[in-house]
Amino acid sequence: MKPRSLMFTLYGEYIQYYGEEIWVGSLIQLMNGFGISESSVRGAILRMVQKDLLQVRKKGNKSYYSVTELGRRRVEDGVTRVYSAPRAHWDGKWRILSYSFPEEKRELRNEIRKELTWTGFGMLSNSTWVSPNPLENQVMEMIKNYKIEENAILFSSSDVVSHPKEWIMEKGWDFQQVTDNYIHFIEKYSPKFEQLREKALNNELSDEECFIKRTTIVHEYRKFLFQDPGFPRELMPVDWVGTKARELFWNIHQLISIPAVRYFESIYEAAPDRDIKPQRDKAINPFKEVYV
Missing domain, CATH: 3.30.70 (Alpha-Beta Plaits)
Structure with a gap:
Protein backbone atom coordinates (compact mmCIF):
# COMPACT_ATOMS: atom_id res chain seq x y z
CA MET A 1 0.00 0.00 0.00
CA LYS A 2 1.17 3.54 -0.71
CA PRO A 3 1.31 5.62 2.50
CA ARG A 4 -0.77 8.51 1.17
CA SER A 5 -3.53 6.27 -0.16
CA LEU A 6 -3.61 4.24 3.08
CA MET A 7 -3.83 7.46 5.08
CA PHE A 8 -6.95 8.48 3.15
CA THR A 9 -8.42 5.04 3.89
CA LEU A 10 -7.71 5.41 7.62
CA TYR A 11 -9.26 8.87 7.76
CA GLY A 12 -12.34 7.71 5.86
CA GLU A 13 -12.77 4.47 7.80
CA TYR A 14 -11.94 5.51 11.33
CA ILE A 15 -10.42 8.89 12.13
CA GLN A 16 -13.30 10.99 10.79
CA TYR A 17 -15.58 9.37 13.39
CA TYR A 18 -13.20 10.22 16.25
CA GLY A 19 -12.93 13.98 16.07
CA GLU A 20 -11.17 14.00 12.66
CA GLU A 21 -7.78 14.36 14.35
CA ILE A 22 -5.12 11.87 15.41
CA TRP A 23 -1.75 11.94 17.19
CA VAL A 24 1.06 11.20 14.77
CA GLY A 25 2.32 8.42 17.06
CA SER A 26 -1.00 6.59 16.74
CA LEU A 27 -0.94 7.05 12.97
CA ILE A 28 2.58 5.62 12.77
CA GLN A 29 1.60 2.59 14.86
CA LEU A 30 -1.53 1.91 12.80
CA MET A 31 0.34 2.14 9.49
CA ASN A 32 3.22 0.05 10.79
CA GLY A 33 0.82 -2.92 10.80
CA PHE A 34 0.83 -2.69 7.00
CA GLY A 35 4.62 -2.73 6.76
CA ILE A 36 5.03 1.05 6.37
CA SER A 37 7.99 2.50 8.25
CA GLU A 38 7.89 5.59 10.45
CA SER A 39 10.07 7.53 8.01
CA SER A 40 7.69 6.69 5.13
CA VAL A 41 4.70 7.82 7.20
CA ARG A 42 6.36 11.12 8.12
CA GLY A 43 7.43 11.67 4.52
CA ALA A 44 3.87 11.08 3.29
CA ILE A 45 2.50 13.43 5.95
CA LEU A 46 4.92 16.17 4.88
CA ARG A 47 3.90 15.84 1.23
CA MET A 48 0.20 15.88 2.12
CA VAL A 49 0.69 19.03 4.21
CA GLN A 50 2.48 20.67 1.29
CA LYS A 51 -0.45 19.75 -1.00
CA ASP A 52 -2.94 21.23 1.49
CA LEU A 53 -4.48 17.84 2.26
CA LEU A 54 -3.39 17.62 5.92
CA GLN A 55 -2.86 20.21 8.64
CA VAL A 56 -1.00 19.95 11.93
CA ARG A 57 -1.86 21.20 15.40
CA LYS A 58 0.70 21.23 18.20
CA LYS A 59 -0.22 20.43 21.78
CA GLY A 60 2.73 20.33 24.11
CA ASN A 61 5.45 18.29 22.40
CA LYS A 62 2.99 16.24 20.34
CA SER A 63 1.65 16.77 16.83
CA TYR A 64 -1.96 16.05 15.87
CA TYR A 65 -3.07 15.83 12.26
CA SER A 66 -6.43 16.39 10.60
CA VAL A 67 -7.54 16.81 7.00
CA THR A 68 -7.94 20.26 5.48
CA GLU A 69 -11.11 21.33 3.69
CA LEU A 70 -9.67 19.95 0.44
CA GLY A 71 -8.68 16.72 2.15
CA ARG A 72 -12.06 16.41 3.83
CA ARG A 73 -13.83 16.77 0.48
CA ARG A 74 -11.78 13.94 -0.98
CA VAL A 75 -12.36 11.73 2.05
CA GLU A 76 -16.11 12.40 2.06
CA ASP A 77 -16.44 11.87 -1.68
CA GLY A 78 -14.65 8.54 -1.40
CA VAL A 79 -16.65 7.34 1.61
CA THR A 80 -19.94 8.33 -0.01
CA ARG A 81 -19.16 6.43 -3.19
CA VAL A 82 -17.84 3.34 -1.40
CA TYR A 83 -20.76 2.98 0.99
CA SER A 84 -23.74 4.34 -0.94
CA ALA A 85 -25.54 1.93 -3.24
CA PRO A 86 -26.21 3.22 -6.77
CA ARG A 87 -29.41 5.09 -7.49
CA ALA A 88 -32.17 2.91 -8.83
CA HIS A 89 -33.44 5.39 -11.42
CA TRP A 90 -31.80 7.75 -13.89
CA ASP A 91 -33.21 11.25 -14.26
CA GLY A 92 -32.42 11.14 -17.98
CA LYS A 93 -29.84 13.94 -17.86
CA SER A 158 -31.48 15.34 -21.57
CA ASP A 159 -30.99 15.22 -25.36
CA VAL A 160 -28.02 13.83 -27.27
CA VAL A 161 -29.04 14.20 -30.89
CA SER A 162 -26.23 12.41 -32.69
CA HIS A 163 -25.68 9.25 -30.60
CA PRO A 164 -27.63 6.85 -28.36
CA LYS A 165 -26.78 6.58 -24.67
CA GLU A 166 -25.20 3.14 -25.25
CA TRP A 167 -22.58 4.74 -27.51
CA ILE A 168 -21.77 7.35 -24.88
CA MET A 169 -21.32 4.64 -22.24
CA GLU A 170 -19.01 2.59 -24.48
CA LYS A 171 -17.01 5.66 -25.47
CA GLY A 172 -16.58 7.14 -22.00
CA TRP A 173 -15.91 4.04 -19.90
CA ASP A 174 -14.24 0.65 -20.29
CA PHE A 175 -16.95 -1.49 -18.70
CA GLN A 176 -15.36 -4.72 -19.93
CA GLN A 177 -12.24 -3.92 -17.91
CA VAL A 178 -14.38 -2.96 -14.91
CA THR A 179 -16.27 -6.25 -15.23
CA ASP A 180 -13.04 -8.26 -15.40
CA ASN A 181 -11.70 -6.49 -12.32
CA TYR A 182 -14.89 -7.12 -10.36
CA ILE A 183 -14.75 -10.82 -11.29
CA HIS A 184 -11.14 -10.96 -10.10
CA PHE A 185 -12.18 -9.30 -6.83
CA ILE A 186 -14.95 -11.87 -6.31
CA GLU A 187 -12.66 -14.79 -7.13
CA LYS A 188 -10.03 -13.48 -4.71
CA TYR A 189 -12.25 -12.59 -1.76
CA SER A 190 -14.99 -15.24 -1.86
CA PRO A 191 -12.72 -17.94 -0.38
CA LYS A 192 -11.28 -15.37 2.05
CA PHE A 193 -14.80 -14.65 3.28
CA GLU A 194 -15.43 -18.33 3.96
CA GLN A 195 -12.12 -18.62 5.83
CA LEU A 196 -12.87 -15.52 7.90
CA ARG A 197 -16.37 -16.72 8.72
CA GLU A 198 -15.05 -20.06 9.94
CA LYS A 199 -12.35 -18.40 12.05
CA ALA A 200 -14.90 -15.97 13.49
CA LEU A 201 -17.23 -18.84 14.45
CA ASN A 202 -14.30 -20.52 16.23
CA ASN A 203 -13.24 -17.24 17.89
CA GLU A 204 -9.85 -17.39 16.18
CA LEU A 205 -9.65 -13.78 14.92
CA SER A 206 -7.71 -11.16 16.87
CA ASP A 207 -8.78 -7.52 16.89
CA GLU A 208 -5.57 -6.52 15.11
CA GLU A 209 -6.10 -9.13 12.40
CA CYS A 210 -9.64 -7.86 11.83
CA PHE A 211 -8.40 -4.26 11.62
CA ILE A 212 -5.78 -5.16 9.02
CA LYS A 213 -8.17 -7.28 6.97
CA ARG A 214 -11.01 -4.73 7.02
CA THR A 215 -8.69 -1.86 6.12
CA THR A 216 -7.10 -3.94 3.36
CA ILE A 217 -10.37 -4.90 1.68
CA VAL A 218 -11.60 -1.29 1.85
CA HIS A 219 -8.31 -0.20 0.32
CA GLU A 220 -8.80 -2.76 -2.46
CA TYR A 221 -12.44 -1.87 -3.04
CA ARG A 222 -11.66 1.86 -3.21
CA LYS A 223 -9.72 1.19 -6.42
CA PHE A 224 -13.04 0.68 -8.20
CA LEU A 225 -13.79 4.37 -7.64
CA PHE A 226 -11.29 5.07 -10.42
CA GLN A 227 -12.97 2.52 -12.73
CA ASP A 228 -16.69 2.13 -12.01
CA PRO A 229 -18.62 5.43 -12.39
CA GLY A 230 -21.51 4.16 -10.27
CA PHE A 231 -24.24 4.47 -12.88
CA PRO A 232 -27.92 4.31 -11.86
CA ARG A 233 -29.04 0.68 -11.84
CA GLU A 234 -31.47 1.08 -14.72
CA LEU A 235 -28.54 1.84 -17.05
CA MET A 236 -26.74 -1.38 -16.07
CA PRO A 237 -27.49 -5.06 -16.82
CA VAL A 238 -29.82 -6.81 -14.38
CA ASP A 239 -27.05 -9.25 -13.42
CA TRP A 240 -24.36 -6.55 -13.15
CA VAL A 241 -21.32 -8.14 -11.50
CA GLY A 242 -20.59 -4.95 -9.58
CA THR A 243 -23.67 -5.66 -7.45
CA LYS A 244 -22.31 -9.09 -6.50
CA ALA A 245 -18.91 -7.58 -5.65
CA ARG A 246 -20.55 -5.00 -3.42
CA GLU A 247 -22.52 -7.68 -1.55
CA LEU A 248 -19.31 -9.64 -0.94
CA PHE A 249 -17.56 -6.49 0.24
CA TRP A 250 -20.44 -5.78 2.67
CA ASN A 251 -20.38 -9.33 4.04
CA ILE A 252 -16.66 -9.27 4.81
CA HIS A 253 -16.73 -5.71 6.13
CA GLN A 254 -19.54 -6.35 8.59
CA LEU A 255 -18.17 -9.72 9.72
CA ILE A 256 -15.02 -8.11 11.14
CA SER A 257 -16.02 -4.48 11.76
CA ILE A 258 -16.61 -4.57 15.53
CA PRO A 259 -13.20 -6.05 16.47
CA ALA A 260 -11.52 -3.86 13.80
CA VAL A 261 -12.94 -0.68 15.36
CA ARG A 262 -12.06 -1.98 18.82
CA TYR A 263 -8.42 -2.34 17.75
CA PHE A 264 -8.39 1.16 16.28
CA GLU A 265 -9.72 2.54 19.57
CA SER A 266 -6.93 0.77 21.46
CA ILE A 267 -4.29 2.61 19.41
CA TYR A 268 -6.01 5.94 18.80
CA GLU A 269 -5.00 8.89 20.97
CA ALA A 270 -6.80 12.23 20.84
CA ALA A 271 -5.35 15.56 21.96
CA PRO A 272 -5.89 16.21 25.70
CA ASP A 273 -7.79 19.44 24.97
CA ARG A 274 -10.38 17.70 22.77
CA ASP A 275 -13.65 16.35 24.18
CA ILE A 276 -14.26 13.58 21.65
CA LYS A 277 -17.65 11.96 21.25
CA PRO A 278 -16.90 8.97 19.04
CA GLN A 279 -19.40 8.01 16.35
CA ARG A 280 -18.72 4.34 16.93
CA ASP A 281 -21.88 3.05 15.26
CA LYS A 282 -20.98 4.86 12.03
CA ALA A 283 -17.43 3.55 12.19
CA ILE A 284 -18.75 0.01 12.51
CA ASN A 285 -21.42 0.31 9.82
CA PRO A 286 -20.92 3.24 7.42
CA PHE A 287 -23.10 1.71 4.70
CA LYS A 288 -25.82 4.07 3.53
CA GLU A 289 -29.32 3.38 2.30
CA VAL A 290 -29.96 2.77 -1.38
CA TYR A 291 -30.65 5.90 -3.36
CA VAL A 292 -33.96 5.99 -5.27
Whole structure:
Protein backbone atom coordinates (compact mmCIF):
# COMPACT_ATOMS: atom_id res chain seq x y z
CA MET A 1 0.00 0.00 0.00
CA LYS A 2 1.17 3.54 -0.71
CA PRO A 3 1.31 5.62 2.50
CA ARG A 4 -0.77 8.51 1.17
CA SER A 5 -3.53 6.27 -0.16
CA LEU A 6 -3.61 4.24 3.08
CA MET A 7 -3.83 7.46 5.08
CA PHE A 8 -6.95 8.48 3.15
CA THR A 9 -8.42 5.04 3.89
CA LEU A 10 -7.71 5.41 7.62
CA TYR A 11 -9.26 8.87 7.76
CA GLY A 12 -12.34 7.71 5.86
CA GLU A 13 -12.77 4.47 7.80
CA TYR A 14 -11.94 5.51 11.33
CA ILE A 15 -10.42 8.89 12.13
CA GLN A 16 -13.30 10.99 10.79
CA TYR A 17 -15.58 9.37 13.39
CA TYR A 18 -13.20 10.22 16.25
CA GLY A 19 -12.93 13.98 16.07
CA GLU A 20 -11.17 14.00 12.66
CA GLU A 21 -7.78 14.36 14.35
CA ILE A 22 -5.12 11.87 15.41
CA TRP A 23 -1.75 11.94 17.19
CA VAL A 24 1.06 11.20 14.77
CA GLY A 25 2.32 8.42 17.06
CA SER A 26 -1.00 6.59 16.74
CA LEU A 27 -0.94 7.05 12.97
CA ILE A 28 2.58 5.62 12.77
CA GLN A 29 1.60 2.59 14.86
CA LEU A 30 -1.53 1.91 12.80
CA MET A 31 0.34 2.14 9.49
CA ASN A 32 3.22 0.05 10.79
CA GLY A 33 0.82 -2.92 10.80
CA PHE A 34 0.83 -2.69 7.00
CA GLY A 35 4.62 -2.73 6.76
CA ILE A 36 5.03 1.05 6.37
CA SER A 37 7.99 2.50 8.25
CA GLU A 38 7.89 5.59 10.45
CA SER A 39 10.07 7.53 8.01
CA SER A 40 7.69 6.69 5.13
CA VAL A 41 4.70 7.82 7.20
CA ARG A 42 6.36 11.12 8.12
CA GLY A 43 7.43 11.67 4.52
CA ALA A 44 3.87 11.08 3.29
CA ILE A 45 2.50 13.43 5.95
CA LEU A 46 4.92 16.17 4.88
CA ARG A 47 3.90 15.84 1.23
CA MET A 48 0.20 15.88 2.12
CA VAL A 49 0.69 19.03 4.21
CA GLN A 50 2.48 20.67 1.29
CA LYS A 51 -0.45 19.75 -1.00
CA ASP A 52 -2.94 21.23 1.49
CA LEU A 53 -4.48 17.84 2.26
CA LEU A 54 -3.39 17.62 5.92
CA GLN A 55 -2.86 20.21 8.64
CA VAL A 56 -1.00 19.95 11.93
CA ARG A 57 -1.86 21.20 15.40
CA LYS A 58 0.70 21.23 18.20
CA LYS A 59 -0.22 20.43 21.78
CA GLY A 60 2.73 20.33 24.11
CA ASN A 61 5.45 18.29 22.40
CA LYS A 62 2.99 16.24 20.34
CA SER A 63 1.65 16.77 16.83
CA TYR A 64 -1.96 16.05 15.87
CA TYR A 65 -3.07 15.83 12.26
CA SER A 66 -6.43 16.39 10.60
CA VAL A 67 -7.54 16.81 7.00
CA THR A 68 -7.94 20.26 5.48
CA GLU A 69 -11.11 21.33 3.69
CA LEU A 70 -9.67 19.95 0.44
CA GLY A 71 -8.68 16.72 2.15
CA ARG A 72 -12.06 16.41 3.83
CA ARG A 73 -13.83 16.77 0.48
CA ARG A 74 -11.78 13.94 -0.98
CA VAL A 75 -12.36 11.73 2.05
CA GLU A 76 -16.11 12.40 2.06
CA ASP A 77 -16.44 11.87 -1.68
CA GLY A 78 -14.65 8.54 -1.40
CA VAL A 79 -16.65 7.34 1.61
CA THR A 80 -19.94 8.33 -0.01
CA ARG A 81 -19.16 6.43 -3.19
CA VAL A 82 -17.84 3.34 -1.40
CA TYR A 83 -20.76 2.98 0.99
CA SER A 84 -23.74 4.34 -0.94
CA ALA A 85 -25.54 1.93 -3.24
CA PRO A 86 -26.21 3.22 -6.77
CA ARG A 87 -29.41 5.09 -7.49
CA ALA A 88 -32.17 2.91 -8.83
CA HIS A 89 -33.44 5.39 -11.42
CA TRP A 90 -31.80 7.75 -13.89
CA ASP A 91 -33.21 11.25 -14.26
CA GLY A 92 -32.42 11.14 -17.98
CA LYS A 93 -29.84 13.94 -17.86
CA TRP A 94 -26.20 14.00 -18.89
CA ARG A 95 -23.81 16.35 -17.11
CA ILE A 96 -21.30 17.62 -19.65
CA LEU A 97 -18.10 19.44 -18.75
CA SER A 98 -16.05 21.18 -21.42
CA TYR A 99 -12.77 22.98 -20.79
CA SER A 100 -9.86 24.61 -22.54
CA PHE A 101 -6.46 25.32 -20.95
CA PRO A 102 -3.47 27.14 -22.41
CA GLU A 103 -0.28 25.13 -22.67
CA GLU A 104 1.24 26.77 -19.59
CA LYS A 105 -1.57 25.20 -17.52
CA ARG A 106 -0.90 21.69 -18.78
CA GLU A 107 -0.26 20.27 -15.30
CA LEU A 108 -3.50 21.77 -14.03
CA ARG A 109 -5.30 20.11 -16.90
CA ASN A 110 -3.89 16.75 -15.79
CA GLU A 111 -5.11 17.39 -12.23
CA ILE A 112 -8.60 18.16 -13.50
CA ARG A 113 -8.64 14.92 -15.48
CA LYS A 114 -7.71 12.95 -12.35
CA GLU A 115 -10.46 14.69 -10.38
CA LEU A 116 -13.06 13.97 -13.05
CA THR A 117 -12.04 10.31 -13.32
CA TRP A 118 -12.27 9.99 -9.53
CA THR A 119 -15.70 11.62 -9.53
CA GLY A 120 -16.99 9.15 -12.13
CA PHE A 121 -16.95 11.20 -15.32
CA GLY A 122 -16.08 9.59 -18.65
CA MET A 123 -14.03 11.24 -21.37
CA LEU A 124 -15.67 11.64 -24.79
CA SER A 125 -12.80 13.74 -26.15
CA ASN A 126 -9.71 15.41 -24.72
CA SER A 127 -11.74 18.30 -23.33
CA THR A 128 -15.28 16.91 -23.05
CA TRP A 129 -16.39 14.78 -20.11
CA VAL A 130 -19.83 13.38 -19.24
CA SER A 131 -21.72 11.67 -16.42
CA PRO A 132 -25.34 10.55 -15.93
CA ASN A 133 -25.07 11.21 -12.19
CA PRO A 134 -26.19 14.44 -10.45
CA LEU A 135 -22.70 15.74 -9.77
CA GLU A 136 -23.32 19.43 -10.40
CA ASN A 137 -22.37 20.52 -6.88
CA GLN A 138 -19.14 18.52 -6.85
CA VAL A 139 -18.08 19.84 -10.26
CA MET A 140 -18.88 23.45 -9.39
CA GLU A 141 -16.89 23.10 -6.18
CA MET A 142 -13.98 21.67 -8.15
CA ILE A 143 -14.14 24.59 -10.61
CA LYS A 144 -14.13 27.02 -7.70
CA ASN A 145 -11.29 25.29 -5.84
CA TYR A 146 -9.05 25.23 -8.91
CA LYS A 147 -10.11 28.75 -9.95
CA ILE A 148 -10.87 27.68 -13.52
CA GLU A 149 -14.12 29.60 -14.04
CA GLU A 150 -12.66 31.12 -17.20
CA ASN A 151 -11.56 27.75 -18.56
CA ALA A 152 -14.49 25.39 -17.90
CA ILE A 153 -18.22 25.31 -18.51
CA LEU A 154 -20.75 22.78 -17.19
CA PHE A 155 -23.91 21.80 -19.11
CA SER A 156 -26.85 19.58 -18.27
CA SER A 157 -28.86 18.04 -21.10
CA SER A 158 -31.48 15.34 -21.57
CA ASP A 159 -30.99 15.22 -25.36
CA VAL A 160 -28.02 13.83 -27.27
CA VAL A 161 -29.04 14.20 -30.89
CA SER A 162 -26.23 12.41 -32.69
CA HIS A 163 -25.68 9.25 -30.60
CA PRO A 164 -27.63 6.85 -28.36
CA LYS A 165 -26.78 6.58 -24.67
CA GLU A 166 -25.20 3.14 -25.25
CA TRP A 167 -22.58 4.74 -27.51
CA ILE A 168 -21.77 7.35 -24.88
CA MET A 169 -21.32 4.64 -22.24
CA GLU A 170 -19.01 2.59 -24.48
CA LYS A 171 -17.01 5.66 -25.47
CA GLY A 172 -16.58 7.14 -22.00
CA TRP A 173 -15.91 4.04 -19.90
CA ASP A 174 -14.24 0.65 -20.29
CA PHE A 175 -16.95 -1.49 -18.70
CA GLN A 176 -15.36 -4.72 -19.93
CA GLN A 177 -12.24 -3.92 -17.91
CA VAL A 178 -14.38 -2.96 -14.91
CA THR A 179 -16.27 -6.25 -15.23
CA ASP A 180 -13.04 -8.26 -15.40
CA ASN A 181 -11.70 -6.49 -12.32
CA TYR A 182 -14.89 -7.12 -10.36
CA ILE A 183 -14.75 -10.82 -11.29
CA HIS A 184 -11.14 -10.96 -10.10
CA PHE A 185 -12.18 -9.30 -6.83
CA ILE A 186 -14.95 -11.87 -6.31
CA GLU A 187 -12.66 -14.79 -7.13
CA LYS A 188 -10.03 -13.48 -4.71
CA TYR A 189 -12.25 -12.59 -1.76
CA SER A 190 -14.99 -15.24 -1.86
CA PRO A 191 -12.72 -17.94 -0.38
CA LYS A 192 -11.28 -15.37 2.05
CA PHE A 193 -14.80 -14.65 3.28
CA GLU A 194 -15.43 -18.33 3.96
CA GLN A 195 -12.12 -18.62 5.83
CA LEU A 196 -12.87 -15.52 7.90
CA ARG A 197 -16.37 -16.72 8.72
CA GLU A 198 -15.05 -20.06 9.94
CA LYS A 199 -12.35 -18.40 12.05
CA ALA A 200 -14.90 -15.97 13.49
CA LEU A 201 -17.23 -18.84 14.45
CA ASN A 202 -14.30 -20.52 16.23
CA ASN A 203 -13.24 -17.24 17.89
CA GLU A 204 -9.85 -17.39 16.18
CA LEU A 205 -9.65 -13.78 14.92
CA SER A 206 -7.71 -11.16 16.87
CA ASP A 207 -8.78 -7.52 16.89
CA GLU A 208 -5.57 -6.52 15.11
CA GLU A 209 -6.10 -9.13 12.40
CA CYS A 210 -9.64 -7.86 11.83
CA PHE A 211 -8.40 -4.26 11.62
CA ILE A 212 -5.78 -5.16 9.02
CA LYS A 213 -8.17 -7.28 6.97
CA ARG A 214 -11.01 -4.73 7.02
CA THR A 215 -8.69 -1.86 6.12
CA THR A 216 -7.10 -3.94 3.36
CA ILE A 217 -10.37 -4.90 1.68
CA VAL A 218 -11.60 -1.29 1.85
CA HIS A 219 -8.31 -0.20 0.32
CA GLU A 220 -8.80 -2.76 -2.46
CA TYR A 221 -12.44 -1.87 -3.04
CA ARG A 222 -11.66 1.86 -3.21
CA LYS A 223 -9.72 1.19 -6.42
CA PHE A 224 -13.04 0.68 -8.20
CA LEU A 225 -13.79 4.37 -7.64
CA PHE A 226 -11.29 5.07 -10.42
CA GLN A 227 -12.97 2.52 -12.73
CA ASP A 228 -16.69 2.13 -12.01
CA PRO A 229 -18.62 5.43 -12.39
CA GLY A 230 -21.51 4.16 -10.27
CA PHE A 231 -24.24 4.47 -12.88
CA PRO A 232 -27.92 4.31 -11.86
CA ARG A 233 -29.04 0.68 -11.84
CA GLU A 234 -31.47 1.08 -14.72
CA LEU A 235 -28.54 1.84 -17.05
CA MET A 236 -26.74 -1.38 -16.07
CA PRO A 237 -27.49 -5.06 -16.82
CA VAL A 238 -29.82 -6.81 -14.38
CA ASP A 239 -27.05 -9.25 -13.42
CA TRP A 240 -24.36 -6.55 -13.15
CA VAL A 241 -21.32 -8.14 -11.50
CA GLY A 242 -20.59 -4.95 -9.58
CA THR A 243 -23.67 -5.66 -7.45
CA LYS A 244 -22.31 -9.09 -6.50
CA ALA A 245 -18.91 -7.58 -5.65
CA ARG A 246 -20.55 -5.00 -3.42
CA GLU A 247 -22.52 -7.68 -1.55
CA LEU A 248 -19.31 -9.64 -0.94
CA PHE A 249 -17.56 -6.49 0.24
CA TRP A 250 -20.44 -5.78 2.67
CA ASN A 251 -20.38 -9.33 4.04
CA ILE A 252 -16.66 -9.27 4.81
CA HIS A 253 -16.73 -5.71 6.13
CA GLN A 254 -19.54 -6.35 8.59
CA LEU A 255 -18.17 -9.72 9.72
CA ILE A 256 -15.02 -8.11 11.14
CA SER A 257 -16.02 -4.48 11.76
CA ILE A 258 -16.61 -4.57 15.53
CA PRO A 259 -13.20 -6.05 16.47
CA ALA A 260 -11.52 -3.86 13.80
CA VAL A 261 -12.94 -0.68 15.36
CA ARG A 262 -12.06 -1.98 18.82
CA TYR A 263 -8.42 -2.34 17.75
CA PHE A 264 -8.39 1.16 16.28
CA GLU A 265 -9.72 2.54 19.57
CA SER A 266 -6.93 0.77 21.46
CA ILE A 267 -4.29 2.61 19.41
CA TYR A 268 -6.01 5.94 18.80
CA GLU A 269 -5.00 8.89 20.97
CA ALA A 270 -6.80 12.23 20.84
CA ALA A 271 -5.35 15.56 21.96
CA PRO A 272 -5.89 16.21 25.70
CA ASP A 273 -7.79 19.44 24.97
CA ARG A 274 -10.38 17.70 22.77
CA ASP A 275 -13.65 16.35 24.18
CA ILE A 276 -14.26 13.58 21.65
CA LYS A 277 -17.65 11.96 21.25
CA PRO A 278 -16.90 8.97 19.04
CA GLN A 279 -19.40 8.01 16.35
CA ARG A 280 -18.72 4.34 16.93
CA ASP A 281 -21.88 3.05 15.26
CA LYS A 282 -20.98 4.86 12.03
CA ALA A 283 -17.43 3.55 12.19
CA ILE A 284 -18.75 0.01 12.51
CA ASN A 285 -21.42 0.31 9.82
CA PRO A 286 -20.92 3.24 7.42
CA PHE A 287 -23.10 1.71 4.70
CA LYS A 288 -25.82 4.07 3.53
CA GLU A 289 -29.32 3.38 2.30
CA VAL A 290 -29.96 2.77 -1.38
CA TYR A 291 -30.65 5.90 -3.36
CA VAL A 292 -33.96 5.99 -5.27
